[in-house]
Amino acid sequence: MKFNLSGKLLASSACVLLALSAPVLGVAGDTIKFGVAGPHSGDLASYGLPSINAAKIVIDKVNANGGINGKMVEMLVEDDVCKPEISTNTATKLVSDGVEVVLGHICSGATIAAMPIYKDSGVLVMSPSATSDALTLSGDYPNFFRTIAPNAAQSPAMVDFAINKLGLTKIAVIHDKGDYGKPLAEGAKAYIEKTGKGEVVLFEGITPGAMDYSAIVQKIKKSGADVVVFGGYHPEASKIVTIMKKKRLKTKFVSDDGVKDDTFIKVAGKAAEGVYAAGPQDNSSNPLALEAQEAHKAAFGSDPGAFYEGAYAATIVMLNAIEKAGSTKLADLKKVLQTEKVATPVGSINFDENGDAIGIGFSMYVVADGAYVVVK
Amino acid sequence: MEYFIELLFSGLTRGSIYALIALGYTMVYGIIGLINFAHGEIYMIGAFTAFIVATVLSIYGFPLLAIVIIAGVSAVVWASSYGYTIEKIAYKPLRHAPRLSPLISAIGMSIFLQNYVLLAQTSDFLPFPTLIPDLDFIEPIAHIVGTTDLVILITTIVVMVLLTLVIKFTKIGKAMRATAQDRTMATLVGINVNNVISATFIVGSSLAAIGGLLIASHIGQINFYIGFIAGIKAFTAAVLGGIGSIPGAVLGSLVLGLTESFATGYVSSDYEDVFAFTLLVLILIFKPSGLLGKATNQKV
Numbered sequence: 149m150k151f152n153l154s155g156k157l158l159a160s161s162a163c164v165l166l167a168l169s170a171p172v173l174g175v176a177g178d179t180i181k182f183g184v185a186g187p188h189s190g191d192l193a194s195y196g197l198p199s200i201n202a203a204k205i206v207i208d209k210v211n212a213n214g215g216i217n218g219k220m221v222e223m224l225v226e227d228d229v230c231k232p233e234i235s236t237n238t239a240t241k242l243v244s245d246g247v248e249v250v251l252g253h254i255c256s257g258a259t260i261a262a263m264p265i266y267k268d269s270g271v272l273v274m275s276p277s278a279t280s281d282a283l284t285l286s287g288d289y290p291n292f293f294r295t296i297a298p299n300a301a302q303s304p305a306m307v308d309f310a311i312n313k314l315g316l317t318k319i320a321v322i323h324d325k326g327d328y329g330k331p332l333a334e335g336a337k338a339y340i341e342k343t344g345k346g347e348v349v350l351f352e353g354i355t356p357g358a359m360d361y362s363a364i365v366q367k368i369k370k371s372g373a374d375v376v377v378f379g380g381y382h383p384e385a386s387k388i389v390t391i392m393k394k395k396r397l398k399t400k401f402v403s404d405d406g407v408k409d410d411t412f413i414k415v416a417g418k419a420a421e422g423v424y425a426a427g428p429q430d431n432s433s434n435p436l437a438l439e440a441q442e443a444h445k446a447a448f449g450s451d452p453g454a455f456y457e458g459a460y461a462a463t464i465v466m467l468n469a470i471e472k473a474g475s476t477k478l479a480d481l482k483k484v485l486q487t488e489k490v491a492t493p494v495g496s497i498n499f500d501e502n503g504d505a506i507g508i509g510f511s512m513y514v515v516a517d518g519a520y521v522v523v524k
Numbered sequence: 525m526e527y528f529i530e531l532l533f534s535g536l537t538r539g540s541i542y543a544l545i546a547l548g549y550t551m552v553y554g555i556i557g558l559i560n561f562a563h564g565e566i567y568m569i570g571a572f573t574a575f576i577v578a579t580v581l582s583i584y585g586f587p588l589l590a591i592v593i594i595a596g597v598s599a600v601v602w603a604s605s606y607g608y609t610i611e612k613i614a615y616k617p618l619r620h621a622p623r624l625s626p627l628i629s630a631i632g633m634s635i636f637l638q639n640y641v642l643l644a645q646t647s648d649f650l651p652f653p654t655l656i657p658d659l660d661f662i663e664p665i666a667h668i669v670g671t672t673d674l675v676i677l678i679t680t681i682v683v684m685v686l687l688t689l690v691i692k693f694t695k696i697g698k699a700m701r702a703t704a705q706d707r708t709m710a711t712l713v714g715i716n717v718n719n720v721i722s723a724t725f726i727v728g729s730s731l732a733a734i735g736g737l738l739i740a741s742h743i744g745q746i747n748f749y750i751g752f753i754a755g756i757k758a759f760t761a762a763v764l765g766g767i768g769s770i771p772g773a774v775l776g777s778l779v780l781g782l783t784e785s786f787a788t789g790y791v792s793s794d795y796e797d798v799f800a801f802t803l804l805v806l807i808l809i810f811k812p813s814g815l816l817g818k819a820t821n822q823k824v
Contacts, residue, residue: 189642189647190647190749191647191648191649191747191749193647193648194648325794352792352793352794353793353794354793355793355796355797357749357753358753359538359541359542359739359743359750359753359754359757360534360537360538360541360742360743362534362537362538362673362785363531363534363535363538363784363785363788363789363793363796364788364793366527366530366531366534366789367788367789367793369530369667370527370789382649383649383745383747386649386744386745387743387744387745390743390744390745394670394672395667395668395670396667397667411648411649414651415649415650415651415744415745416651416744416745417651417744419744
């Protein structure tokens with residue numbers, strides 16, 4: 149092929165290159181770029197959409213009061229559909245758009261996949277929902293923080309509830325083979341064996357998205373379990389409890405915060421009655437939590453969804469850190485986060501050296517009359 | 525022993541679910557040699573149509589039997605029109621193209637339909653109404669096999685028998701067999717090949733729609749993505765049983781369902797897919813055309 153490097157070709161390619169590089173030049177320093185990443189479409193969208201609302205309410209309030217140190221806060225929203233292979237693209241896009249802090253991601257698997265990209269760029273990441281222990285306890289992610297307790301706190305809470313509160317000792321531990329459910333289930337199994345007060349009669353992983361779970365339910369029945377401790381998300385949980393009801397099983401179902409979602413109750417219907425799920429600590433007595441809920445009702449006309457309070461708290465905490473530190477450098481922000489206690493809807497919190505929030509935990513909830521209520 | 529029976533019925537239910545969808549795959553492949561990857565989405569559209577119709581009718585207080593029949597008919601009509609249109613848009617123009625082109629077109633159609641339903645409806649999981657009530661006389665064995673399991677099983681058997689009779693003993697069945705054997709010759713003999721192919725797609729889509737209604741009643745929830753998983757499993761089942769053969773599709777589906785069920789029950793649920801696909805590979809190594817497939821030799 150004859151390549152004629154005429155002046156016209158050279159000029160036009162130079163123009164194209166210049167145009168493509170323009171977004172990267174950016175207007176650095178004019179606004180504080182606040183990234184929000186999570187599932188905003190797909191079957192787990194109900195986990196990610198409330199966080200956008202939370203960030204929007206807080207950021208609008210902050211901007212109305214003059215912004216942070218004179219700069220307005222700009223929200224950049226990207227969808228990762230809770231899939232690790234998509235979240236890397238999401239993170240790359242946010243980083244190349246110049247984000248300085250990120251609220252997200254929502255699912256543990258997607259968060260773990262995206263973290264190296266944020267780490268390399270020194271971007272602070274705070275999640276309201278990713279509970280995988282590795283994110284804070286492995287030490288691999290010094291730029292990660294979260295406003296929800298890790299799985300290491302969740303599985304003991306679930307197991308203690310099943311054994312001590314419900315008095316059931318034969319436990320079938322089921323997980324969905326994913327980065328969220330499997331470590332949680334393994335933690336639960338280890339905890340049960342450590343306390344010696346319960347017996348793990350079954351430990352199995354199911355394939356998420358399968359059409360029929362009756363075989364595993366029959367296996368649960370054969371194992372003689374009184375209770376199923378489940379690690380995974382609500383689509384699989386609703387299918388399993390529906391089949392358990394169909395096969396007339398009386399086994400109780402204790403699951404994680406991935407199931408504490410109104411979509412679970414809506415889809416499983418009557419089969420959801422009596423299902424237990426762990427969830428972020430009950431904050432109904434916290435005035436800031438009530439204020440945040442009212443703000444959501446006023447702005448969007450409905451009650452907030454999953455992880456709203458955690459996302460609201462994370463946004464407040466991160467913007468406060470930027471204001472107090474006077475910069476968006478990771479080291480400065482970390483110092484503020486670790487030393488200063490900030491009043492938020494999830495309590496008055498600061499963070500430990502791993503990135504976990506101090507002062508929050510898990511509560512157990514039960515589905516009664518079509519809604520989740522906290523178990524006292 | 526009871527555990528074995530429970531797993532057996534679990535596998536048979538699963539197998540019948542795959543069979544209702546695998547029949548559509550196998551029929552289309554038999555006629556035009558194309559794996560219709562969009563077939564799973566036809567199943568999903570059938571389920572959504574039944575959902576919408578059933579929800580609307582139950583608000584107006586129709587009796588359950590009327591709801592089931594009207595929802596079923598609407599799902600069949602809607603899904604068949606989708607099947608007919610897809611064939612005309614995505615596959616007919618590529619009938620004389622190399623084998624790969626209609627395959628890619630099918631995959632593209634599948635993605636298009638998934639996202640179309642996602643945008644037109646919602647990404648949420650929707651609760652499907654229980655259209656098949658629990659019959660009282662099943663109650664004593666309900667913990668082994670429920671009403672919906674039996675309904676799906678019986679429907680699959682009835683459908684398979686009906687289809688085989690139609691293909692063997694009716695004129696349109698003969699036309700289908702002729703078109704499957706040699707399309708050019710069939711045209712020369714005076715068979716309207718376009719109509720035969722459209723009829724095949726319509727029949728296949730109707731089965732998928734009925735499957736959509738029954739399976740969604742059984743599982744209790746639908747979502748825009750269910751066609752994808754169903755499609756993969758049903759396609760595997762059809763290949764296992766011999767793609768192009770109707771009894772093969774049903775046999776392959778039952779074998780697949782039973783393998784998965786027993787693998788979960790006696791070994792571990794972690795490896796259920798491993799067992800299923802290892803079985804597929806082994807069968808294809810020793811019998812490349814599948815369990816009941818006929819090895820077709822290309823005669824010059």
